[in-house]
Amino acid sequence: MPQDEQAAANPERRTFLKAGGGAMLALTALSTVSVSRAAAATGTCAEAPQAAAAGSAPEWQRYVQAPPDRTVRPVRVVRWSGDVTDPEALLTASGGVTVLRRPAPAPAPRWPDGTTATASSAHAPNNGNDGTPRTYDASNAIDGNPDTFWNDDTIAAYPDTLTITVPSAVTLPGVTLLSNSDGVPADFTVETWDGSVWHTAATVTGNSEVQRSVPFDQPVTTTGVRITITADQDSSKGTFTRVNEVWPDVVKQADTPGVVVDFGKVVVGYPRVRFAWASDGNPGVRLAFSETLQFLTDRSDFTRSDQSGGAGKGTDQFAVPAGGADWTDRKGYQAGDKVYADGLHGFRYLQITLDALASDAPAAQPYGQVAVDSVSLDFTAYLGTPDTFRGWFLSSDDALNRHWYAAAYTNDLCIDTFRSDDVDPRNADTPTLRGKLVLHDGAKRDRDPYVGDLAVAGPSLYLTHDDATAAVRNVLADLADHQRADGWIPPASIANYALNLFDYPLWWVICSWDYVLYTGDRDYAAQYYPQLVKVLDSWYPSVTDTDGLLSKGLNGTGNYGDYAFLPRTGRITYYNAAYVQALNNAAEIARLLGHPDDAARWRARAQQVAEAVNTHLWDADAGAYLDSATGPVRHGQDGNSIAITAGVADTARAAAALDHLTATTKRPYGNAFMDNDTLFDGSSQRVYAFTSYPELVARFRTGSADSAIDQIKRTYGWMEAHDPGLTHWEGIGPDGTPYEDSYTSMAHGWSTGVLPALTNELLGVLPTSPGFATWTVRPHPGSVAWAQGQVPTPHGPLAVSWSNDGPGEFTLTVSGPRGTRGTVAVPTGGRPVSVRVDKRTVWRRDKARGNYGARLADGYVLLDNLEAGRHAIVVRPAD
Template sequence: MTLPETPGTGARPAPRRRTVVAAGAGAVALSALGAPTAGAADGDAVHGTAVHGRTPRAPRLGTGWQRYVQAPASRTVRPVLVLATTGDVRAPEGLLAPGGARTVLRRPRPAAAPRWPEGTVAEASSAHAGNNGNDGRPRTYDAGNAIDGDPDTFWNDDTLGEFPDTLTLTLPAARELSGITVVSNSDGVPTDFTVDVWRDGGWWTAATVADNDVSHRAVPFARPVSTTRVRITVTAVQDTPRGAFTRINEVWPEAVEPVEPPSVTVDFGKVVVGYPRVRFTSASDNSPGVRLAFSETRQFLTDRSDFTRSDQSGVPAQGTDQFAVPAGGADWTDRKGHQNGTQVYADGLHGFRYLKITLDALASDAPAAEPWGTVEIDSVGLDFTAYLGTPATYRGWFLCSDDDLNRYWYGASYTNELVTDTFRQDDVDPRNAWSASLEGQLVLHDGPKRDRDPYVGDLAVSARTLYLTHDEAAEAARNVLADLAAHQRADGWIPPASINAYTLPLFDYPLWWVTCSWDYVLYTGDRGYAERHYPNLLKVLDVWYPSVTDSAGLLSKGLNDTGGYGDYAFLGRTGRITYYNANYVQALNDAAALARWLGRRADADRWTERAGRVRDAVNAQLWDASAGAYLDSGTGPVRHAQDGNAIAVTAGIADAGRAASALAHLDATTRRPYGNAFMDNDTLFDGASQRVYAFTSYPEIVARFETGRADSALDQIRRTYGWMDGHDPGITHWEGIGPDGSLYEDAYTSMAHGWSTGVLPALTHQLLGARPTSPGYATWEVRPHPGDVSWAQGQLPTPHGPLRVEWNRTSTAFAVTVHVPAGTRGAVALPGDSGRLTVRGGGRVLWNGGRVSARSVSVSGGRVTVSDLGPGTHSFTATTGRG
């Protein structure tokens, strides 16, 4: 979940090549694999995939997967590499480990900045309105800030991307100038500008600057000139997630070349989260300051962090965390707050991969912290706060013949571990998200960097990922769901998160609360939760959503004053939207399943019947026969969205023909090298057809698996997750991908987001094929969709013990073994063309291509299914041909 920002672009290194792992051997390039046997109707057919003429052999069950685990070995995390230094730095590698060489940063005391003569005035073409910071003190952005001698204040124009912007300085008397210096804010660096001086009754261009990318720019003139007026005309600035404004902090009446401050940039090797810790051994006696800048990517690591909560809270920290080093040194842990009264502020917890430490200080922090002196550092580290997922903690795991798929699965798990953390007042989103009812509880945040607040829509993915890996932490999902239910409005609407004091108006998230509640019960069997929150479910489905239902029986955003409500992406959609109604069908069916389990059959029947009516109305009102796909909206420009079309398939709205057509349309119109876009054109907003959300890609991937298109599901996984895995910061899964594979909201983009981990449940539930079918895994099924994968194995944690599955296929056979925990029963559905298969199990033939030999064996949808399997180990083999 994210509050809306402006999309942007980013660097794009080459993606990795897909590989396959064979037991006891190294990685083998996929190009050596043969295609499935010709004539296969879909990706589920039983055909072998050979590596150099043989099928890779699976390792012994339960071995080999541990090497993919990504979490640090302990809660004390150290950087792995020094990436860069600037200025006077000695022994930078000393930061990597304690007790070795000491890193020393030195910076001489800078000369005083030149000043304009008394009486100089500044005027600007426009100035942004002032506001108050969280400390209550007024902040101004007028032209006078550019000559006030305080580099922490700045002039900010008010035109948001409209140019030119002009700043004019008028001196009380003529002065000879040989140049000027422009010191700008890193959020609004002028990239193209001219400097004019007043001479002989007119303006004369003294200098032109193009492609500037530094915030301290010396601008020498071709020759000295005597003048009473100087004008800076800005025609372009660096765009930022906060917009394209000109922000000039200071203009000096001389061309002063910058003295590069000493800094060291270290790499932690992957995104981490927690409290940064620096052990300073000594410092000069002038309280030298250090500024820490953090970033998940190198692209957006500058002299400020890619994101800090202080940017949203209004604390004037200028995007870095500050510390004044005492002469005797300090073992400093970065905690939120001021070190000295209202000076020297640090933001506390951060999610990042890269850290830049600079000997510097804000002018406003003097004399508590000075931007010069000497600092000696013993080491840098991090106190890791999130769930620590070591091999010993994994209660569910996955492994298959494709090394890349393994990496994506464990990358998803690590991404989710980073968001599984304690709700703490100092660490959560500062936009009124703190809640006493959640304080100290384990929750699933959106991301380690931002937004550090649990959103229920994200749980639709992240909670499933948690249940399949570390189910003993399922309380993280329950805590969020129960807290949101406790804040339900009288009209039945349930808030999406605690942000804005539980008032952020989203239209779709109460439906996700229903589905997530069913998921929680399905995976855990927690009857107490189901009973306690059943009244909340009734109010959502029988009070709130009927209030926004139109005469056709469809949800229609705009009814009941909901026109201003948003959704998971804050999209400006109103009226009948396929996505909302597909979600409604899904939620009604999930609620019906929960009601039946609790013995509320009348409610279950009513919701099932309503789901059928909504299904029929969606097909009648929102199917676009000309495109062969569901419309995004029943009104306005014609477009077709990934979210509505995918969930229409997974929720059972689309029959087989419509499902095939809709998925084919998405392939033809949204396919990108970095995944499938969530819209097929740009009528909703510019660039929509280039934006990929893994959140909405997950149901499309599931839809492809479940409709017999395993190869296309795997292709989509490899494009989407391969792109994220192969690009900085690597391993973790992004909130969203923009045009050409960029960070879709520039630095603001979360590069580790729980809602993007759907590859993990998809590989476990669809590729491996194992999933619960009733609460607490009392019943389950194994229905593999192998595609081009040669073997897979995995373990699902259940309240009764582990459910283990392993399968292997050759060119003529598919073999599966299921290890069933006590107290559960289930079924195995073997892939392939039942008319060509012979199925054996328990030492006998169960199916010979036309006849069953046991009551527990049935044929449906082309699969041979063996049911009523109890505790113990069960093995089956399906071979092509009769016999």
């Protein structure tokens, strides 16, 4: 949605612009910085920020990643194959065309009538996602239809054999195997039958070709062919063998003409291709999309039609008319039930080939000539150009700056209008969200708003583009409107709001408070307060055991999932720590709305749950909270981190738990979410940025800022350095790979926690009452030399700049908007210091002097009731 349309759809933004515009101009000097590119690149610049030269753009703007407008073009040609002329012409809107040519192939050879095929095993018949009955037996390999296939039924148990018997002897120069890209036979032998024994005619190893010709040393006369497969491309991952056709001849395949272009980063929207002309006969093109080159094959890395029947067979199709066409890829068929395209895609790389599915004939043919004038994308997500950033961040560490703005761009890719054709096809479409701005979980998939994801993506949005906060409200309100009779709140619209997750109603409570806290939307809190009461006082008590702990399995919840569908039941630290957080957040909403009894009851219950967690789930031997009270001993990142951020853990337990995570989960690509593999194989090698976010917060808040920064650089630096670069992955698996291979979303909003971690914790800005009526600034600088930034509020921008000048030396400037007041905490470096506010001494050594109620706590001097306006706080060693 263009920004002017977003403002029209969100009246709050117009009010905010009016309230905040003057303050924005007044903060020009504070919101700019001049840092040499060389120094910034090393991340070692220790100079305090200075004002930029007059007329120059603020330094932070150079980190912004969004395209300049909604028409996005590729930046380079990665490769091309086959008969292609002038592939570089695809990069511009005019000035030449790229021509793809392919001659019509000879008809595929056929086996004689009466030929039969048998196999060592075959997958049982089933219905596809579209309800069409499908068979996978051996006869599919000789039926002449390349859209059907033999599929073995052993899941990586080898060998798999396919035996073809002909009614009378034939002479074969060789054979050709046609397979699927997700089941290509890699290692296999071809044998022929002489009437009494089998003879090896050919051996193939390391094959990766979907169509593989296998010539024999000399022609063989035979009545039978046996193919024995001992490995396929993905055999280690449990993939079936698939053979679509075996042809009784050596069929040489001309290279399919195709070009792969790179858009430079993950983008999202509707692909657009301008065709100048084409030959007669409906030459087809197939478009394949991928966020990484690794998973770009003859099909996309993922497409929604894969989950709804596979109508496109992994690519989007178009039959080019002779006169050319200006084609925008929209979901649907071009001709009856043929030539399917899936519409919107999230991707970095686009492959366009002159090809067509056999099932699309005659509406599209895999040969002819096609001239392509240009390729582009109609960008549909929030366009976060520099002028749209209401909040920003900058520091002396270039890597932290890059990761903050990469998170902003990743999150922006997920802010989009809910459209029936673009969302998860597994019954996620809903009339109550159509046409509304939402925060999807990912750019590529699932493209459905999940409430748990909002726990990270919501703050990332509030701190950057608060004109789009309706994207969060719309999701929270819609899920509350679909609350079940027993109080449970669905996690998303998927499965007609019936996906059973145990933890996500807790995140609905937590995210509701976050939304109210950042936006001040009291009306939302009042409207959905009954749902809040019902989920906390009806549903969660129904799954609480006699010790006051949530226990998954009670009340029929044994098959409920969670954020990662983890196979755990019973008393889980993560669920109970999040419960404590939700209860305390709900108490804040109750207090806001004038329900003191509810607030007191929930706070008391939160305390009881916290005590039960410490009694029953603390593992003193490990110095960490157990993942589960039953089964193998393990300790999770999720439970331990949230136990700290929710206040369950005292200072000693918090320090011990973080030490345990450092010792057991540290990886080159982040911190794993579990300390051993007893939950599932490889869990100690899996990194979720979603659960890493509370660990980062916990480290900052417990005085371990440098360990948080180290974790940030390992996690986000790894993603930045690996394809697709920049955007933040849904999950990282063993050896730093995408954790679910090609299915992994490589631009996922729940992974953007580095942004709120740096603004809320490193810079130190947090709201303490709804709408930033009150706020705190409490920097956790670690070894970072300086930082500055701006946070949008309903009252106008709140700007902060600080310089970490040395032990006991710290300078902080804060400018608060009208109608607000705040508390500032400045670090002492563990030394006796004097503190001056606006040139007046308010603290010296161990004693307050003057206003602001100055006091010393946990290595900080705290100053209360700073009024709106600009204040300079200077910390120096005491005389």
